[in-house]
Amino acid sequence: MKFPYGICDFRKITMKNYFYCDRTDRIPLIEKGEYLLFLRPRRFGKSLLLSMLANYYDVAKKHEFEAMFGKLNIWKNPTKLQNSFFILRWDFSCVDTSGSVDDIKKGLYNHINACIEGFILKYESWKIPRVRINHEDAVQSIQSLISSIRMTDYPIYLLIDEYDNFANQIMMGIRRERHELYDALVHEEGPLRTLFKAVKASASESLFDRIFITGVSPVVMSDITSGYNIAENIYLRYQFNDICGFTDNEIEQALKSIAGECDLSKDKVAEALELMKTYYNGYKFSLDSDTFVYNPTLSTYFLKYLYEDCKYPRQMLDGNLATDEAKLEYISQAVSGRQMLLDLLREDRKTIVSELTDRFGIKQMLTDKSKDHKFMAAFLYYFGVLTMKEETSEGKISLKIPNLVIRGLYAEQICEMLLPDTVERDKGKFAAEKLYQKGEMQPLCDFVEQHYFKVFSNRDYKWANELTVKTAFLTLLYNDILYIMDTETELDRRYADLTMIIRPDMRRFTILDILIEFKFVKLKDAGMSGEQARNLAKEELQNLPIMQAQMEDARIQVKDYGDVLDKRHKKLRLRKYAVVSLGFERLWWEEVL
Numbered sequence: 336m337k338f339p340y341g342i343c344d345f346r347k348i349t350m351k352n353y354f355y356c357d358r359t360d361r362i363p364l365i366e367k368g369e370y371l372l373f374l375r376p377r378r379f380g381k382s383l384l385l386s387m388l389a390n391y392y393d394v395a396k397k398h399e400f401e402a403m404f405g406k407l408n409i410w411k412n413p414t415k416l417q418n419s420f421f422i423l424r425w426d427f428s429c430v431d432t433s434g435s436v437d438d439i440k441k442g443l444y445n446h447i448n449a450c451i452e453g454f455i456l457k458y459e460s461w462k463i464p465r466v467r468i469n470h471e472d473a474v475q476s477i478q479s480l481i482s483s484i485r486m487t488d489y490p491i492y493l494l495i496d497e498y499d500n501f502a503n504q505i506m507m508g509i510r511r512e513r514h515e516l517y518d519a520l521v522h523e524e525g526p527l528r529t530l531f532k533a534v535k536a537s538a539s540e541s542l543f544d545r546i547f548i549t550g551v552s553p554v555v556m557s558d559i560t561s562g563y564n565i566a567e568n569i570y571l572r573y574q575f576n577d578i579c580g581f582t583d584n585e586i587e588q589a590l591k592s593i594a595g596e597c598d599l600s601k602d603k604v605a606e607a608l609e610l611m612k613t614y615y616n617g618y619k620f621s622l623d624s625d626t627f628v629y630n631p632t633l634s635t636y637f638l639k640y641l642y643e644d645c646k647y648p649r650q651m652l653d654g655n656l657a658t659d660e661a662k663l664e665y666i667s668q669a670v671s672g673r674q675m676l677l678d679l680l681r682e683d684r685k686t687i688v689s690e691l692t693d694r695f696g697i698k699q700m701l702t703d704k705s706k707d708h709k710f711m712a713a714f715l716y717y718f719g720v721l722t723m724k725e726e727t728s729e730g731k732i733s734l735k736i737p738n739l740v741i742r743g744l745y746a747e748q749i750c751e752m753l754l755p756d757t758v759e760r761d762k763g764k765f766a767a768e769k770l771y772q773k774g775e776m777q778p779l780c781d782f783v784e785q786h787y788f789k790v791f792s793n794r795d796y797k798w799a800n801e802l803t804v805k806t807a808f809l810t811l812l813y814n815d816i817l818y819i820m821d822t823e824t825e826l827d828r829r830y831a832d833l834t835m836i837i838r839p840d841m842r843r844f845t846i847l848d849i850l851i852e853f854k855f856v857k858l859k860d861a862g863m864s865g866e867q868a869r870n871l872a873k874e875e876l877q878n879l880p881i882m883q884a885q886m887e888d889a890r891i892q893v894k895d896y897g898d899v900l901d902k903r904h905k906k907l908r909l910r911k912y913a914v915v916s917l918g919f920e921r922l923w924w925e926e927v928l
Contacts, residue, residue: 336642340632343382343383349404354638358384361575365388369538370546374551374570379631380632385424385549395458400418420491423450426446428497428500430500439501447476448473466479490543491544499550501527521555532563571621575621581629590604590638590641593642610819610839611634614738615740616629616738617736618630621723622732630738652744663720685724685734686712692709763811771812771817772847774910783922805851805853808853808914812849817844818835819837820835821834821836831850832851832852848904850910852892852913853889854913858920882917882923889913893911912924912925912926
């Protein structure tokens with residue numbers, strides 16, 4: 336078996352027998368539209384989708400049709416448009432977005448011209464009349480190409496990959512000069528707007544017979560407004576929910592194939608499937624679909640590693656996707672964004688919006704006043720750090736964190752947001768290590784009291800309860816290399832606050848399984864001020880009736896949850912703790928045996 340990690344060439348994948356999940360059955364659906372826009376998060380298989388379309392429709396690939404598509408669904412009943420287009424492809428990720436407007440314009444035009452020159456060479460045997468390349472103005476090169484194609488028997492199918500690369504790159508550096516640079520690209524007679532106006536004009540005359548554009552967000556389409564207002568959005572339609580993702584059945588079949596090579600038992604296959612589901616599944620892109628899909632890049636990364644080494648990768652997050660942290664950092668720069676990130680680590684881990692915004696421009700991204708809840712939720716959805724969960728009974732959309740990999744990014748970003756000093760943050764991580772390495776809770780509680788509580792006391796967060804305290808512990812303890820981390824783990828229809836169950840492949844280490852139950856006592860309910868709470872001796876804190884009552888409840892719950900976990904998992908090294916917080920001032924903890 337060969338797993339095509341990092342390969343998005345459809346011809347290479349199919350002709351060299353790489354692992355491929357067939358999506359050619361969607362080609363007839365795609366043909367129903369002429370000028371399409373398809374959005375998915377980064378590294379979600381969009382380029383491979385374009386490569387599939389390019390090879391299917393390319394008149395120059397007709398002789399290879401059986402070799403590429405002979406084992407796939409579309410071979411049984413190809414459409415009439417099969418191999419009937421000249422294919423012109425642009426990939427805006429190849430364009431350097433640094434430098435001035437003139438620098439970017441030059442880079443864009445050089446890319447367009449290079450693609451046209453490659454087009455001419457590729458279709459040389461079709462005797463296309465001479466195309467004049469204008470190195471100063473690629474729009475004129477496009478017009479010359481169109482004039483020449485009029486003299487042939489085949490129209491052009493234009494494929495544009497990562498059309499919004501400019502916005503994504505500039506957006507992450509939100510300095511005002513970058514904002515002005517982007518404005519110059521997309522407004523008035525900017526080069527990007529002018530380019531799309533030329534594409535639209537050619538489409539209206541049926542010279543670009545079909546256009547398929549992929550990207551991450553609708554930002555550029557919003558900003559170029561009438562420059563290109565012919566795009567049909569298909570990214571929320573249920574028929575395309577899994578066109579760029581893997582399903583449960585496909586992952587299971589791949590694992591069973593690997594099992595034969597690595598001599599894995601049925602239990603091991605089930606274990607691997609559950610691990611992949613926890614870390615990589617959970618994405619849904621249409622409310623009308625009942626299927627959650629796996630991130631294809633991360634899944635291929637895992638499967639390739641497992642096949643070649645017959646063991647799981649140490650890091651479940653592929654480093655090529657770690658850049659998604661920048662999107663969370665961007666959101667955390669707004670006050671309301673910080674609250675939203677915290678809210679998403681609460682027990683239900685979801686956010687509700689009335690609708691998913693499909694039009695927002697760069698100005699909204701750069702202006703704090705525009706960063707309302709609706710915008711931020713949509714932004715996080717398009718970039719893959721939130722996904723659809725369900726439609727509520729009130730007709731709204733529930734969005735959630737898709738999986739454990741993305742949850743880890745949240746935990747890390749919140750930790751950096753609340754503890755920006757790296758030295759201080761490292762001290763917290765070291766205190767956390769003492770808990771799961773040696774079972775020592777006191778250093779972690781001391782750190783939370785001395786550092787995190789100061790942050791919470793000085794910020795006007797709208798919720799102040801055990802969930803806030805749990806968030807503090809979670810961000811410090813989070814470790815998806817060693818653990819399957821979860822909050823609100825369902826145990827006999829009840830929910831434990833925080834569980835850290837050692838990954839099956841990490842049980843060779845001497846670390847501990849951890850279970851923590853949190854309780855919170857408001858200062859008002861205890862009848863004291865923050866200063867009074869801070870001045871309490873340890874015995875005085877523990878003798879408060881309200882603290883004793885909460886501690887007793889925590890003891891009972893954590894013991895019951897521990898019993899369930901022991902029955903559910905084999906050979907746990909489980910340590911159980913009850914933690915009661917008095918406001919954001921003091922912590923009392925006990926290990927429950």
